[in-house]
Amino acid sequence: xxxxxxxxxxxxxxxxxxxxxxxxxxxxxxxxxxxxxxxxxxxxxxxxxxxxxxxxxxxxxxxxxxxxxxxxxxxxxxxxxxxxxxxxxxxxxxxxxxxxxxxxxxxxxxxxxxxxxxxxxxxxxxxxxxxxx
Numbered sequence: 001x002x003x004x005x006x007x008x009x010x011x012x013x014x015x016x017x018x019x020x021x022x023x024x025x026x027x028x029x030x031x032x033x034x035x036x037x038x039x040x041x042x043x044x045x046x047x048x049x050x051x052x053x054x055x056x057x058x059x060x061x062x063x064x065x066x067x068x069x070x071x072x073x074x075x076x077x078x079x080x081x082x083x084x085x086x087x088x089x090x091x092x093x094x095x096x097x098x099x100x101x102x103x104x105x106x107x108x109x110x111x112x113x114x115x116x117x118x119x120x121x122x123x124x125x126x127x128x129x130x131x132x133x
Contacts, residue, residue: 007025013095021096037130038093039129044068045090046089047065047068050081051063051081054077056076057075058076105123
């Protein structure tokens with residue numbers, strides 16, 4: 001993934017009857033995502049390791065190990081790894097389908113070059129909308 005984030009897909013829509021997909025990601029220190037919306041999917045983030053900042057619906061909070069946040073579909077949100085080490089988060093998107101974006105945008109290894117324009121195109125195709133607010 002862009003930003004050298006390792007992402008693992010653990011459950012797909014095929015595994016859950018379309019209800020949700022489950023991923024684990026490993027964002028490095030300094031990683032961040034700009035404000036965006038998942039038009040048709042809610043996202044739940046559970047921090048396993050690391051320190052993250054999440055802004056959702058205009059409110060900002062810090063999340064550490066054991067803390068969870070839920071972002072309903074259509075809510076503008078952004079996030080960052082504000083800790084000193086690689087973090088680990090469980091991500092659930094409901095309904096399922098977002099795993100297709102991660103498959104399309106992913107790279108075969110951490111050292112592989114990622115075409116940022118192709119990733120942006122894939123994000124938009126999979127229901128992401130980027131926002132300035």
